Amino acid sequence: MAEEKELILLIEDEPQMRRFLRITLESQGYRLVEAATAREGLMQAATRNPDVVLLDLGLPDLDGLEVTGKLREWTQTPIIVISAREQEHDKVRTLDAGADDYLTKPFNAGELLARIRVALRHAALRNTDAGEPVFTLHNLRVDMGERRVFVGDEEVHLTPLEYKLLTTLIRHAGKVITHRQLLREVWGPAYVDEVQYLRVYMTQLRHKLEADPTRPRFLMNEPGIGYRLKYDPEG
Amino acid sequence: MEERRPDPDVLLKQAQREEERKREGTLKIFFGAAPGVGKTFAMLEAAQAKRAEGLDVVVGYVETHGRPDTEALLEGLERLPRRSVDYRGKQLPEFDLDAALARKPTLILVDELAHTNVPVSRHKKRWQDVTELLEAGINVYTTVNVQHLESINDVVHRITGVVVRETLPDSILDRADEIELIDLPPDDLLQRLREGKVYVPELAASAVENFFRKGNLIALRELALRRTAERVDEQMQLYRRDQGIRSIWPAADRILVCVGYNPRSIRLIHAARRLAAGLRTEWIAVHVEAPSRVRPSESDKKRLADHMRLAESLGAESATLTGGTISEEILTYARSRNVNKIIVGKPTHARWKDKLFGSPLDELVRGSGDIDVYVTSGDVEEPHRHPETKTSRRSWRKREWLWSVLIVLSCTAVAALMSPYVDRVDLAMVYLLGVVITASKTSTWPSLFAALLGVAAFDVFFVPPYYTFAVNDVKYFFTFAAMFIVSVVISRLTLRVRRQAEASRMRERRTAYLYNLSRDLAREREVERLSEIAVKHMGEVFDSEVAVLIADEQKRLTPTAISPGLVAPGQQELSVAQWVLEHHQPAGFGTDTLPGAKALYLPLIASAGTVGVVGISPKKPQDAFDPEQFHYLEAYANQTAMAMERAFLVEEAHGALLKAERESLRNTLLSSISHDLRTPLTAITGAVSTLLQNDVAIEQSGRLELLHTIHEEAERLNRIIKNILDMSRLESGAITVNKEWQSLEEIVGVVLNRLGDRLNDHPLTMRLPRTLPLIAFDGLLIEQVFMNLFENAIKYTPKGTPLELSASEAFFIVTVELADRGPGIPPGEEEHIFEKFVRGRASGGGVGLGLTICRTIINAHGGKVWAENRPGGGAVFRFTLPATGLPPMPKREEVLEVQ
Structure with a gap:
């Protein structure tokens, strides 16, 4: 492999988890830096400048929110949070504080790798600062230059807010977006608590875009967190 | 033969009596007609004989009066040191009750049963000490002279002219297991007196001369003989009863004696007691509070109280009646109690009063019908009126x-x-x-x-x-x-x-107060609150300071409520309360036991024993409680005790239930966890160990299968643990319901996504109308409900079983149902399956918590969840969620036009 693979910083206190992640990630060719505490992790992040940070929420010295805050003071490196199920609240706060995505334990390797790919892709896009004008996913085609949306060959007519919601999701494709982030971006900062707007518009979008709105293929709900446009750059 | 069969009640009484006998000590009384007949001597002889038999005999208190022959008999007997009591500067030797109780011999000798203790002692009278000894299981030998008996005290007075102050209730004589009459002919006794062998401490020299006249001695001897004979007769009757031999007397008869303020009432009481004893019937002392009478003075009230107490001590039941006409009240009461003999005193007032105002006696006799009325004189001496009576009447x-x-x-x-x-x-x-x-x-x-x-x-x-x-x-x-x-x-x-x-207002008020108390008590469950209520009510009604003390398991009293401002009872008072607790009898202020205490202590007697003590002391210390108040106090104490017992029982039952529940829960949890966790673990360990064995060649497909097994079992393990954790968090209240506006369709979408391939074998039809409103619920929790219901449906129905999910809204309630065409729920189990650790028959490795979690979550949302069997086969699980209120909605928009 001529090309140098991306560097991943793993901040996790449990050795077994580190072992599992090391094997999984190294098998995929990623380079890995490990840290067992938040402080050590922050130091490694500053010195090694990783491409992605995997951050466990249950660290003994600092909580995930603090670590995210400190990292975001100086870097836009994608942060993927790893959390247990009962940490919903912390998860949302960390995402709102600038983390890019999350994984709930237990997760499988496929999920993990997909999240890393998405994160890396977004980081790359941010650097070039240019999205593709046409977004395609399954039979959905969104032409952002012309502001037109197609399902298969059929054009679908969206309201301005529906369209804005869809394009926001596309911009974060593959990543989770919290309710607050979505509401802020689509409706504005005054509407961050009006979750019901999202419910209504997401339902409308699904009915317009999904074949079976009760079994959505890409407009996914992440209960208690937000929404995700299911998208895997390589899958 | 039928008639010879013993009455069950009688047998029960007999059994109880024997039961008590077993616990209590036996009492033997050496009974004499006069001092000097040789009671103490006989007692000591008997004691020596017992000692020779090897019995643990102790001399508690014996007065030898320096007689050498009596002294000689003390030889070899253990003597309990006397307690020296300091009273008004004098050192008086007294029987040491506490030492006796601590020593606890088999048999103890206590001379002079009728002796009055030094006022600072625990009990007023020695017979009360003896009673306590008996209760402690100690056998007692004691001596008594006939003139001390309460019932014949007045007769003795009339015969001898000597007032004997040291009296003894007849009940103690009745209680004695054995009475030995020490008889000495009067001539011999007089001879002994002349020889200086008789010592009569309680009588002055002149009185002794008066007392020891031959005529008197003959009369006293006769009294003693008669009393002993009566007693033998009683034993005979008792024997008959014990053997189930039916008595010949009509058991329902009762004697009623009318008691008033007049000191002559004492004679009436004694007369009634003698008659009752002779006839072996129960008797009642009755006082009528006639409102037409002049209001009684304080001293009248006190005398009446003494009379009633006397009657009670002689074994009577006492009652106070209120009413317009004395005669009517008495007769009504008498009829209601099956009384067939009424004893009244002869009128002593002037004849014209009867002419003018009518004579109660006359009315009584006329209205008596089949009841016999005995009119007895209060003869011999006209009782001197207490001077304060007149002044009080004129005041x-x-x-x-x-x-x-x-x-x-x-x-x-x-x-x-x-x-x-x-x-x-x-x-x-x-x-x-x-x-x-x-x-x-x-x-x-x-x-x-x-x-x-x-x-x-x-x-x-x-x-x-x-x-x-x-x-x-x-x-x-x-x-x-x-x-x-x-x-x-x-x-x-x-x-x-x-x-x-x-008067009726007064009674009504008292009844109302009592009712108020019981009503307030009924509302509370906690001992502390009940105590406070009792303190408040008793304090107000009796104008007193009140303290309620509750006993713990070690019979230690702790105050649970005290009148405001009252200091907690000190050690001295506590010891009185402790005595009350142990003896189940009132003591303290105004009683004969420990009268030095500041407060009157009443036991709180419930069916299972004494639960505590209530102490009450009038705010004005000179006001002792009269018998009526005393009765009311007892009624209050009873009400309180019953409420306390209820509280204790509730507490106990609750505690036991909780414990049992915890216990069974832990057991179920342990057994199901150990089984359910072990199954997937075994599979995983097995698969992994196979894979790790390097020497075994496994084909690629086999390896993959093993890895799949590991994956599936790990997920199963994860689900089980998640359920257990969720349940424990739900139960401990660690999960808060975080309600947000949600779309049911969206949540179902999440669930179906999570279930993924697992639903492949169960074709699902869905009816979720688009008109369903947004509902405020916790998305994660309701997702869990759907998840559990679907997992159950998959688990408990065969492959290929179609599932139907539908939702509808009516009257602001959204009902969701998941129906299947599987085997259904066993009839009668529809409710049971929602309980913890209850699993279906074809359990595929769950802990039996899924439905319990569903119910907890739905209940927390104000909804309901239940299961039914469907007509045509299969089960349906339904749950409801309230859909009240609507969120502020965004404005409708027009569809974006193509540019």
């Missing part, structure tokens, strides 16, 4: 007199205004009205005075010649006489009605 308040004068004055004024218009005789009516008013406000004498004054005023102001008592016409004398008599009659009637009303 009318000045205001009442003033009232009567004022009313007559106003009557005169009114009559003067009316005189030009009405006939002169009619003016007398105004005065009569005045008398009625006076009588309704004042007592007897002021109203009589008003009657007299009215007649005088009428004469002076309205009968010519005016302004003088002289009268022209003789006919006016008749007017005056008629006016006066009518006034007197009216005033008496008015007074009587008023007092009756007052």
Whole structure:
């Protein structure tokens, strides 16, 4: 492999988890830096400048929110949070504080790798600062230059807010977006608590875009967190 | 033969008696006719014999009066040191009860049962000490002379002329297991007296001479013999009863004795007791609070209280009645209690009173019907009236007199205004009205005075010649006489009605108070609150300071509530309360036991024993509680005790239930966890160990299969653990319901996504109308509900079983149902399956928590979840969620036009 693979910083206190992640990630060719505490992790992040940070929420010295805050003071490196199920609240706060995505334990390797790919892709896009004008996913085609949306060959007519919601999701494709982030971006900062707007518009979008709105293929709900446009750059 | 069969009640009594006997010590009394007959001597001889048998005999208290032959008999017997009591500067030797209780011999000798203890002692009388010894299971030998017996105390007085103050209730004699009569002919006794062998400490020298006359001794000997004979007779009867031999006397008979303030009542009480003993019937001492009577003075009340207590100590039941006419009240009560003999005292008042006001005795006799009325004299000495009685009767308040004068004055004024218009005789009516008013406000004498004054005023102001008592016409004398008599009659009637009303009001109030207490007590469950209620009520009603003390398991008392401002009882008072707790009897202030205490202590007796003690001390220390108040206090204590017991039982039952629940829960949890966790773990460990074995060649497909197994089992393990954790968090309240506006469709979408391939074998039809409103619920929790319901449906129905999910809204309630065409739920189990750790028959490795979690979550959302069997086969699980209110919705938008 001529090309140098991306560097991943793993901040996790449990050795077994580190072992599992090391094997999984190294098998995929990623380079890995490990840290067992938040402080050590922050130091490694500053010195090694990783491409992605995997951050466990249950660290003994600092909580995930603090670590995210400190990292975001100086870097836009994608942060993927790893959390247990009962940490919903912390998860949302960390995402709102600038983390890019999350994984709930237990997760499988496929999920993990997909999240890393998405994160890396977004980081790359941010650097070039240019999205593709046409977004395609399954039979959905969104032409952002012309502001037109197609399902298969059929054009679908969206309201301005529906369209804005869809394009926001596309911009974060593959990543989770919290309710607050979505509401802020689509409706504005005054509407961050009006979750019901999202419910209504997401339902409308699904009915317009999904074949079976009760079994959505890409407009996914992440209960208690937000929404995700299911998208895997390589899958 | 039928008649010979013993009455079960009698047998029960017999059993109880024997039971008590077993626990208590036996009492033997050496009974004599007079001092000097040799009781102590006989007792010591018997004790020596017992000691020779090897019994643990201790001399508690024996007075030898220095007689050498008696002293000699003490030889070899262990003697309990006497307690030296400091009383008014003198050191008095006393029997040491506590030392005796601590020593706890098999048999103890305590001389002179009728002895009165030094006032600072625990009990007033030695017989009470003995009772305590018996209760502690110690056998007692004691001595007593006939003249000390309460029931014949007055007879002794009449025969000998000597007042014997140290008396003994007959009940203690009745209680004795054995009585040995120590008999000595009078001549021999007199001989011993002359030889100086008789020592009579309680009588003065002159009295001794008086007492030891031959005639007296013969009479006393007869009394002693008779009493012993009576006792033998009783034993005979007892034996008959014990053997189930039916008695020949009608058991329902009762004797009623009328008791009043008059000291002669004591004689009546003794007479009744003798009659009752002779007839072997129960007897009741009754006092009638007649409102028509002059209000009793304090000393009257105290005497009455003494009389009632005396009757009770002689074994009577006591009752106080209130009513208009004494005779009527007595007869009504007598009939209600099956009384067939009434004992009343001979009237001592002047005959004219009967003529004028009617004679209660006469009425009683006339109305008695089949009840015999015995009229007994209170002969010999006319009881000297206590001087304070008269003064107290005369102590009318000045205001009442003033009232009567004022009313007559106003009557005169009114009559003067009316005189030009009405006939002169009619003016007398105004005065009569005045008398009625006076009588309704004042007592007897002021109203009589008003009657007299009215007649005088009428004469002076309205009968010519005016302004003088002289009268022209003789006919006016008749007017005056008629006016006066009518006034007197009216005033008496008015007074009587008023007092009756007052008395019944008083009773009503007391009953109401008692009712209030029980009502308040019924509302509470906690011992502390119950105590506070009791303290508040008793404090108010009896104008006292109250403390409630509750016993713990070690029989230690702790105050649970105390009147505000009252300091917690000190060690001294606590020891009295402790005594009450241990003996289940009242003690302290106003009683014969430990009367030195500041408060009266009543046991809180519940069915299972004494739960605590209530201490009550009147705010005015001179006011002891009279028997009626005492009865009321006991009623209050009983109510409180019952409430306490209820509280204890509830607590106990609750505790036991909780414990049992926890216990069974833990067991179920342990057993199901160990099984359910082990199954997937075994599979995983097995698969992994196979994969790790390097020497075994496994084909690629086999490896993959093993890896799949590991993956599936790990997920199963994860689900089980998640359920257990969720349940524990739900139960401990660690999960808060975080309600947000949610779309049901969206949540179902999440669930179906999560289930993924697992649903492949179960074709699902869905009916989720688009008109369903947004509902406020916790998305994660409701997702869990759907998840569990779907997982159950997959688990408990065969492959290929179609599932139907539908939702509908009506009246702001959204009902969701998941139906299948599987085997359904066993009939009758529809509710049971929602309980913890209950699993279906074809359990595929769950802990049996899924539905319990569903129910907990749905309940927390204010909904309901239940299961039914479907007509045509299969089960349906339904849950509801309230869909009240609507969120503010964004404005409708137009579809974006293509540019």
